[in-house]
Each structure stands twice: as C-alpha cells, then as structure tokens.
Amino acid sequence: xxxxxxxxxxxxxxxxxxxxxxxxxxxxxxxxxxxxxxxxxxxxxxxxxxxxxxxxxxxxxxxxxxxxxxxxxxxxxxxxxxxxxxxxxxxxxxxxxxxxxxxxxxxxxxxxxxxxxxxxxxxxxxxxxxxxxxxxxxxxxxxxxxxxxxxxxxxxxxxxxxxxxxxxxxxxxxxxxxxxxxxxxxxxxxxxxxxxxxxxxxxxxxxxxxxxxxxxxxxxxxxxxxxxxxxxxxxxxxxxxxxxxxxxxxxxxxxxxxxxxxxxxxxxxxxxxxxxxxxxxxxxxxxxxxxxxxxxxxxxxxxxxxxxxxxxxxxxxxxxxxxxxxxxxxxxxxxxxxxxxxxxxxxxxxxxxxxxxxxxxxxxxxxxxxxxxxxxxxxxxx
Numbered sequence: 001x002x003x004x005x006x007x008x009x010x011x012x013x014x015x016x017x018x019x020x021x022x023x024x025x026x027x028x029x030x031x032x033x034x035x036x037x038x039x040x041x042x043x044x045x046x047x048x049x050x051x052x053x054x055x056x057x058x059x060x061x062x063x064x065x066x067x068x069x070x071x072x073x074x075x076x077x078x079x080x081x082x083x084x085x086x087x088x089x090x091x092x093x094x095x096x097x098x099x100x101x102x103x104x105x106x107x108x109x110x111x112x113x114x115x116x117x118x119x120x121x122x123x124x125x126x127x128x129x130x131x132x133x134x135x136x137x138x139x140x141x142x143x144x145x146x147x148x149x150x151x152x153x154x155x156x157x158x159x160x161x162x163x164x165x166x167x168x169x170x171x172x173x174x175x176x177x178x179x180x181x182x183x184x185x186x187x188x189x190x191x192x193x194x195x196x197x198x199x200x201x202x203x204x205x206x207x208x209x210x211x212x213x214x215x216x217x218x219x220x221x222x223x224x225x226x227x228x229x230x231x232x233x234x235x236x237x238x239x240x241x242x243x244x245x246x247x248x249x250x251x252x253x254x255x256x257x258x259x260x261x262x263x264x265x266x267x268x269x270x271x272x273x274x275x276x277x278x279x280x281x282x283x284x285x286x287x288x289x290x291x292x293x294x295x296x297x298x299x300x301x302x303x304x305x306x307x308x309x310x311x312x313x314x315x316x317x318x319x320x321x322x323x324x325x326x327x328x329x330x331x332x333x334x335x336x337x338x339x340x341x342x343x344x345x346x347x348x349x350x351x352x353x354x355x356x357x358x359x360x361x362x363x364x365x366x367x368x369x370x371x372x373x374x375x376x377x378x379x380x381x382x
Contacts, residue, residue: 064096071104079104080113093120095129102135111143130157134166141170158188165193172201196224203232208241227255234263254285261294270298274307287318289326296329305334 052058052066063086070079083101086093093101098121105114118136121127133156140149149170156163164187171180184190184198195218202211211232218225226249233241242263249256257280264273277295280287292315299308320326 060091060094060097063091064094064100067097067104068100071100071107076104076107080108093124095126095132098126098129098132099135102132102139106135106139106142109142109144111140111145111148114139114143128155128157130160130162133160134162137163137166137170141166141173144174146170146174146176153183161187161189161191161194164189165191165197168194168197168201172197172204175205177201177205177207192218192220192222192225196222196228199225199228199232203228203235206236208232208236208238223249223251223253223256226250227253227259230256230259230263234259234266237267239263239267239269252283252285254288254291257285258288258290258294261291265294265298265301268301270302270304273298274302274304287314287320289320289323292320293326293329296326296332300329300332308334 052062055062063082067079067082067086070076070082073079079101083093083097083104086097098117101117102114105117114136117139118127121132121136126132133152136152137149140146140152149167153163153167164183168180168183171177171183180198180201184194187194195214199211199214202208202214211229215221215225215229226245230242230245230249233239233245242260246252246256246260257276261273261276261280264270264276273294277287277291280291292311295311296308299305299311314320315326
C-alpha cells in the first residue's frame, strides 16, 4: 500500500506529547518527528525548522536527519541551506550526510551544487563509498550530465549493485535504453530493482515486446515488477494485455489499481473503469487523487453527470484534497457535458449543468481545460 504524507496537525499533537514527556528533546522520538515534519504539506518544512531550533545541542544525527527529511520535502533547496549551516557551526559531514545532500542536489537538478558536493566528498576521502557513488550518479543523471555520471560509475566496484542500478536508471530516464541495456547485460549481480528499472524503461519508451522478454526472464518478481509490466501495456494502448496482467497479479497496490483505471479511462472503456472502481472499494486500498482523475474522465466521456457528482461527494466525504489536476478534471466533467448539450441544442440541459456547477462550487478557470468536446487536450479558455 502506498504511504501517505503525514498530517501536520497530527505531527503537532505528537510534538506536544513528546515535549511534555521529554522537555530536552533528547529522545529518538524527537528525531523521528524531525524526519517527518518536512514531508507534511502546507508548512511542514517551517515547523521542522522550529523543532530543530529547540535542540539545545544538536548532534550530527540531528543534522543528518534534518537534511534527509528536507531533501524529500517540497523544497529540497532547504536541505542544501541546512548543510551549509551545519558546516558553519563546525560539524563535519560523514558518509551518511552526503547521500542525503546529493538527493537534494538531484531534486534541484543542479549540476553546480552536485559538483561542489562531489569536490568536498573527494577532499574528505569518501568518494569510494558505494552509497555516495550511487547518489552522485543519480545527481549527475538528473542534471543531464550522463558523461559525469558514467565517470563515477566507472570507478565503482563491480560488486556494488546499488551503483549499477543507479547508472541503469540514469540512462533509462534519459531515454538511452540501449546504453541502459548494455550496463544491465554486464551486471553479474542483478537484483529485482535492476530488472524492474529495465522493464520500466521499456514501458516509458513503448518497447512492449522487449518488456515482455525481460519480464519472462525475471528470476523473481514483486508488485513493482507487475506494475511496470502493466504500465508497459497501458503505455502501448494494449488494453487486453493490461487486463490480462492485472488479472494475473498475485498482489496489487494502489499504483496497480490507478494504472489499470487510467488505461481503461484513456482507452474509452469508461463503464469498465467505473465498475473496476467499485471492485477496488471492496478492498483495503484507499483512492488517491490519481484514482479520481481517471474516474472523472470516465464520467465525462460517458456523460454520467450523476455518477460524477457522486464521486465529487465521495472526495469530500473522504477528504481527498483538490490539487490543480484533480480540480481541472472535475471542471472538465461539467464543461464537457455542458458543451455537448449546447452543441446538440439541448439548452435546458446545458443550463442545468451550469447550475449544478454553481451549486457544487465548481468554477471554470481560464486556461485550465484538459478535455474539449472532441476529447483532445487543450489549454484554451472555454
């Protein structure tokens, strides 16, 4: 099951309890809270800074925890700023610090930050640490400097699978599938991540037959392997193949359901998509915003306004927050139906839809339409 970001409200409550039991914030629980705050949306990073300021004598563990959590948050630049503050305070980074820092550099896609970190790593004699090497490969790949990533990779120990996987992933994300396959074929110690990365690369580039061969040759599979294969069929528009893979999956997670729902909705199998959602609701999986986007698209293409409104009510009941994409899908469901009715001269029906938009608090935002009456994407005002 996919993990959700922690609620800032719940984290604040937890902090109050920790502060009551441990005013000096010396326990490991305080460090755990520090790692979670930046992952919470809408102010989590600011609260993390406040919590960190309460440590009277922050240790290197606290600094590393803070940098790690910020590198995964909404603004990874913050992690780089904290690293600089750590240096100014006289703390020396260790082999745990740099992978977190490099993750932030990769998230920022900044080659200058990555190069500066690399230089410092070499000065401290940590350039042969495999986890630092894999983080360097990832950082250089994200900044599109595959040559630099390859130079780091060529210094890696042949036995360090994590570095090989990082290089394969870098080539895959750059669309260099042949180079990725070259590294993959040379690997002596492939793990499930190696196979999954290659299959995912084939899925991204629409190489369905190659993905099938790799999948068939896997010595072991996990849910990510099955999801990658499912995505490969969906990417190539092979709905029947996607149905077959989905049916054969020994285990599913929310990504499995969302991929299959999107495949059906985008292929015009809207009724099947809505039926699949009913099946999903009988499981333990909780819908995400991606789930709802596919379902609202299905409702729009079916002209199923009542079902669309039920989905809107479901979102409000289960507190699924409206992001930009989900809000646009919700608007498009109403706008598409209104346009269809107007084109057909069904003015009363068109007026009713516009009225329901007002009742449900759905406003059309200029420049945000995803679906036009002919089903094609658009960014024009409607």
